[in-house]
Amino acid sequence: MELSNEAIVSLAVVFTYIILSAVLLRWGGKLYKRSHTSTQIFTTRLIAHRGLKNDKYAENTLHAFKFAANQVNVDMIELDCWLSKDGQVVVFHDGTTDRMCGTPGHVNDLNYAEFPKLQLSTTEKEAYSSLTDTQKKDADRIPLLKEVLEMLDNKKGLIVEIKQNSDEMLQKIYVLLTKFERVTNGSTCWFSLSASINKKLQKFQPTNSNNSGENFHPLPTISSVPEVLTTFILYWTGLLPFFPLFHTYKIFGVICFPVTAELLHRLVKLPMPLAKVLNFFFGGHPSKILVVPKLIKHMKDRGFPCVVLGMNGVDDIAFVKKVAATGALTDHCDTIKKSPEWHRLCDDLWSEPSDFTKSKSFI
DSSP states (O other): OOOOHHHHHHHHHHHHHHHHHHHHHHHGGGGSOOOOOOHHHHTOOEEEETSSSSBSBOTTOHHHHHIIIIISOOSEEEEEEEEOTTSOEEEOSSSBSHHHHSSOOBGGGSOGGGOOOOOOOHHHHHHHHTSOHHHHHTTSSOOBHHHHHHHSOTTSEEEEEEOSOOHHHHHHHHHHHHHTTOTTTTOEEEEOSSHHHHHHHHTOOOSSGGGSGGGOOOOOOBOOHHHHHHHHHHHHTTOGGGOOOTTSOSBEEEEOSOBOHHHHHHHSOOOHHHHHHHHHHHOBTTTTTTOOHHHHHHHHHTTOOEEEEOOOSHHHHHHHHHHTOSEEEESOHHHHHHSHHHHHHHHHHSSSOOGGGGSOOOO
16 A cells, blocks of 8 residues: 555654654753752752641641741741731632631731631641740631741741732732842742733732842743643643743642542532533542653743642651652651651752752743
């Protein structure tokens, strides 16, 4: 059977595309201009999710942040922000107070003075009982972002997750980060799981004229869930090496927690039938399409730190090592850091200085 000229040309184009894609994926990362992200974020290893989540002290409290920063000595702390009814930036994860406080109410509908006390779990009550009166004041209430910034050394890494689509809140957060000298020292980034909010963060401009133009320093963002999925789709279709990824996220987040149909339906807004089909092929713990060391290497070559989100057990530590991530976010920073598996990971994966330490800070 003789091939037509059109078929020969088509096969040649496909073959050339496959070869070029494979070559650029393997060696082409260094051809791109490196992502402008701070040296500190490039070398962050252990990130405390909400300070301590499900572990000893209540999440997103001043005491949890103090413990993670000073006792555990994590590299970075992650927290969540909402805007109260009276315009204050509060550190809280949920949109309502039901789960954490045991009373109904939406964060946006409450003045800060009206926020209820946190409802502590049995484990948290045991730890709480051993605290001093001064420590107790910081262990069972919802703090303001201003209080957290006052308490933390501004050289301690910080991730601010934006939970609410509010221009007013973004401006207030940027002003606070500027006041505490976190914008220019390369210690802080912000992001949202929502693609629309993340795009807004990537295009953010402060309204204060003193922070515009040459004096404006943009904060790097972590990839949102849709951006992560888009990156993996580009990788598996061979298109990623051809996309410059300019004006996008600056830190690539890889999820380590179980991928389920419910998660795909909730975060990616997929119809449940489609979510179930995709979960059958790509779901699991970790997801079957996420264990891709070659992709992580390619992204790091292009200047993107790669952070594993949800490293909460020994198996997850093995995942971090397998993909050779830059760092990892965990609910249990105290338990993880004390584990022999973590120490072996640090020795095996991060014993040598990262290439990123040679990078100039652009923040």
